[in-house]
Amino acid sequence: xxxxxxxxxxxxxxxxxxxxxxxxxxxxxxxxxxxxxxxxxxxxxxxxxxxxxxxxxxxxxxxxxxxxxxxxxxxxxxxxxxxxxxxxxxxxxxxxxxxxxxxxxxxxxxxxxxxxxxxxxxxxxxxxxxxxxxxxxxxxxxxxxxxxxxxxxxxxxxxxxxxxxxxxxxxxxxxxxxxxxxxxxxxxxxxxxxxxxxxxxxxxxxxxxxxxxxxxxxxxxxxxxxxxxxxxxxxxxxxxxxxxxxxxxxxxxxxxxxxxxxxx
Amino acid sequence: xxxxxxxxxxxxxxxxxxxxxxxxxxxxxxxxxxxxxxxxxxxxxxxxxxxxxxxxxxxxxxxxxxxxxxxxxxxxxxxxxxxxxxxxxxxxxxxxxxxxxxxxxxxxxxxxxxxxxxxxxxxxxxxxxxxxxxxxxxxxxxxxxxxxxxxxxxxxxxxxxxxxxxxxxxxxxxxxxxxxxxxxxxxxxxxxxxxxxxxxxxxxxxxxxxxxxxxxxxxxxxxxxxxxxxxxxxxxxxxxxxxxxxxxxxxxxxxxxxxxxxxx
DNA sequence: CGGAGTGTTGACCCCGTTCAAATTTGGTGG
DNA sequence: CCACCAAATTTGAACGGGGTCAACACTCCG
Numbered sequence: 360x361x362x363x364x365x366x367x368x369x370x371x372x373x374x375x376x377x378x379x380x381x382x383x384x385x386x387x388x389x390x391x392x393x394x395x396x397x398x399x400x401x402x403x404x405x406x407x408x409x410x411x412x413x414x415x416x417x418x419x420x421x422x423x424x425x426x427x428x429x430x431x432x433x434x435x436x437x438x439x440x441x442x443x444x445x446x447x448x449x450x451x452x453x454x455x456x457x458x459x460x461x462x463x464x465x466x467x468x469x470x471x472x473x474x475x476x477x478x479x480x481x482x483x484x485x486x487x488x489x490x491x492x493x494x495x496x497x498x499x500x501x502x503x504x505x506x507x508x509x510x511x512x513x514x515x516x517x518x519x520x521x522x523x524x525x526x527x528x529x530x531x532x533x534x535x536x537x538x539x540x541x542x543x544x545x546x547x548x549x550x551x552x553x554x555x556x557x558x559x560x561x562x563x564x565x566x567x568x569x570x571x572x573x574x575x576x577x578x579x580x581x582x583x584x585x586x587x588x589x590x591x592x593x594x595x596x597x598x599x600x601x602x603x604x605x606x607x608x609x610x611x612x613x614x615x616x617x618x619x620x621x622x623x
Numbered sequence: 624x625x626x627x628x629x630x631x632x633x634x635x636x637x638x639x640x641x642x643x644x645x646x647x648x649x650x651x652x653x654x655x656x657x658x659x660x661x662x663x664x665x666x667x668x669x670x671x672x673x674x675x676x677x678x679x680x681x682x683x684x685x686x687x688x689x690x691x692x693x694x695x696x697x698x699x700x701x702x703x704x705x706x707x708x709x710x711x712x713x714x715x716x717x718x719x720x721x722x723x724x725x726x727x728x729x730x731x732x733x734x735x736x737x738x739x740x741x742x743x744x745x746x747x748x749x750x751x752x753x754x755x756x757x758x759x760x761x762x763x764x765x766x767x768x769x770x771x772x773x774x775x776x777x778x779x780x781x782x783x784x785x786x787x788x789x790x791x792x793x794x795x796x797x798x799x800x801x802x803x804x805x806x807x808x809x810x811x812x813x814x815x816x817x818x819x820x821x822x823x824x825x826x827x828x829x830x831x832x833x834x835x836x837x838x839x840x841x842x843x844x845x846x847x848x849x850x851x852x853x854x855x856x857x858x859x860x861x862x863x864x865x866x867x868x869x870x871x872x873x874x875x876x877x878x879x880x881x882x883x884x885x886x887x
Numbered sequence: 888c889g890g891a892g893t894g895t896t897g898a899c900c901c902c903g904t905t906c907a908a909a910t911t912t913g914g915t916g917g
Numbered sequence: 918c919c920a921c922c923a924a925a926t927t928t929g930a931a932c933g934g935g936g937t938c939a940a941c942a943c944t945c946c947g
Contacts, residue, residue, distance in 0.1 A: 432777055435863060440777045455720055458762060462770045486750065498722060506726045508772055513696055513704045515779035516824030520935070551893065560780030562936050567895060569935095599699060784903070815925065829903050831927065 372425035372447070372472050373398050379448025379538035383496045390490045398424055398474040404467035411452045411465040420453035420480050426471020427549060430463045431557070441558035443507050444468075446531075448538045450476060450500050455483050469549045515560040520569045523559040525597035528579065532588055545587035573597075636689035636711070636736050637662050643712025643802035647760045654754045662688055662738040668731035675716045675729040684717035684744050690735020691813060694727045695821070705822035707771050708732075710795075712802045714740060714764050719747050733813045779824045787823040788833045789861035792843065796852055809851035 376398055380386060386394065401424050404410060410421065410428065421428075428445040442463055445451045451473065452465050479497055488494040507530070514523045531548065535541035556566035573579045578594050580587040588594055640662055644650060650658065665688050668674060674685065674692065685692075692709040706727055709715045715737065716729050743761055752758040771794070778787045795812065799805035820830035837843045842858050844851040852858055 430773075432773065434777070434781060438781055440781045442773055442776055456762060456765060459766060462766070462773050498720060501720060502723060502726070508776065509694075509696065509706055509726050511776050512706055512772065512779060513698070515776060517698060517702055517704045553893080563893095564895085564937080565935055571895085817925080826904055827925095828905080828927085831925095832903090835927085 372401065375447035375538040375540055376422065376424055380493075380496055382537040383499060384492050386492055390492050393478075393490055394493065397476065397478060398422065401472040401474055404428075404471045404473060406467065406470050408467050409464055410467055410473070411461050413461055413464045415461045417452050417454040417459045417461055418477075418480070420476040421451040421473035422476040422479070423447050423449050423451055424472045424474055426467060426469045426473075428465060428467050428471055428473075429558075431466050432463045439557045440560070441554065443504065443511060444531075444558070446534050446538070447540060449534075450479070450497060453480060453497065453501070455480070455498070455501060457484065468554060511558075520559075520561055520565055521572060522597055523561070524555070524566070524569045524573065525578070525594055526599070527555065527559055528573075528586060528588070529594055529598045531586075544589075544591070545585055547584050548581075548586045549584055636665065639711035639802040639804055640686065640688055640738075644757075644760055646801045647763060648756050650756055654756050657742075657754055658757065661740065661742060662686065665736040665738055668692075668735045668737060670731065670734050672731050673728055674731055674737070675725050677725055677728045679725045681716050681718040681723045681725055682741075682744070684740040685715040685737035686740040686743070687711050687713050687715055688736045688738055690731060690733045690737075692729060692731050692735055692737070693822075694725075695730050696727045703821045704824070705818065707768065707775060708795075708822070710798050710802065711804060713798075714743070714761060717744060717761065717765070719744070719762070719765060721748065732818060775822075784823075784825055784829055784833045785836060786861055787825070788819070788830070788837065789842070789858055790863070791819065791823055792837075792850060792852070793858055793862045795850075808853075808855070809849055811848050812845075812850045813848055 373395075377391075377394070380394060402421075404426070411417075411419070413432070423445050425447055428449075428451050430442040430445075431439055432442060433439045445465075452461060453476065479493060482488045482490050483494045483497045510526075510530075514526055518526065532541055532544075532546055535546045540546055552566045552570065553563045556563045559566070561569070570579075570581065574581065576593070578588070578590050578597065580589055637659075641655075641658070644658060666685075668690070675681075675683070677696070687709050689711055692713075692715050694706040694709075695703055696706060697703045709729075716725060717740065743757060746752045746754050747758045747761045774790075774794075778790055782790065796805055796808075796810060799810045804810055816830045816834065817827045820827045823830070825833070834843075834845065838845065840857070842852070842854050842861065844853055
């Protein structure tokens, strides 16, 4: 197949951030401008490079403008566990808790561009923040990170390979949609299957077979680096086991209900 | 065997809290007294009762004085994943982030006694806290919770059953030692194997077999509800795969090094 | 053209699940 | 103190999900 490598939406890496932030709340003039200056100067990171190492003070946060970043831990025997992902619009190494330290290393999985977000950190730590809406968004992001981390536990602890991969793809889709990076049910996935496997606790080989399984079931399609979701209800059901409504009420509020998690 | 059921160190449930807190920092007079008043009035929770439900505002934190508490999520098909544990001395439903919501339900696994810790929350949210040392300890606890949650991901994602159980027991041991509840290498484990399995992502049956395995290898001993660690180096090696030093340097700082995590 | 990185496939096997049933433990009331 | 029952632990047998170890194909790049 010929090179259709519009691999990144690199047209304007800043657009994703703006779309993402205004998906959460409409920014007043001042704050929109503050955000735009913030992402005015971007720092590039090479694929595989460490943005912040484990144990470091979380006093130099970043805002991802393009590329994919993660938090990861390595076991003594060399195996790696990816803990969570940071996509364009996300805050990296950001903690409003003063004196907080990185519990794991932050690593840029692809080439990426990030903006130093120290201003956002200082803004949120102030009792009367200059940019209240931005502060609110930062707080929401911190909450979302916690939810994602807990979901990662459930994924790795209680779900089958098929369900894990489905849930992860759904997470990516839902998040990228907020920043306009997943138009028409498809998004660019610039990660190797090995990396996906490291996130979801599978071997590379089985990761590959599981994706094939999802393709065979016509739930997704993949071409080049593009993932297209063909059957959203099916994917939802796979990700959340919602196909089997055994327990009647009272469970919708649980975090495990994936549906409206990314629709603020 | 005759009833040797000194099941709980219920002699004085407050002692554990005090031991625990002074393990982190020596409290000045005022703060020690503040802590003692705080745990003056304890609220009992029944085994299995919900302390705070998922989605609720985290504005009513608790301090565990006795018993075991956890955070847990239930999947639509009824299976449960335990996310993390809270032992005597630990803060439950505590978040310094204003407006934070419970990402999962808090549940008392055993009968427990907790002290309302709203004062500690207000103390830490103040820019100039009345009790600086207590504030520091609360912050440390928040950091520890994050580390534990990430470790839980690695456990469920990358470790075998044998390693998971070993690591979890080691975590319990290390934490209980800080509050004086694990004298002479043994501690009371008031949880059923089903609950342990729900934490570590195993079936109840296999949880049972794995504990037998650990006993057979003379790593631990269990009698009644008491767990005794017979071979600490072996347990450390199992928990952290430290038996195979494949990767030379630079990894000690990773959070996965379990050794000194609970020796502040 | 060669080599590294990634995706794909096949064969084999073991770790952990599932489903039962048996056994032990603990609690409760007679 | 014993009978009784529910909960928890333990055991067995059979199955299958996922890991491991190869080899191979493809693309990208120097």
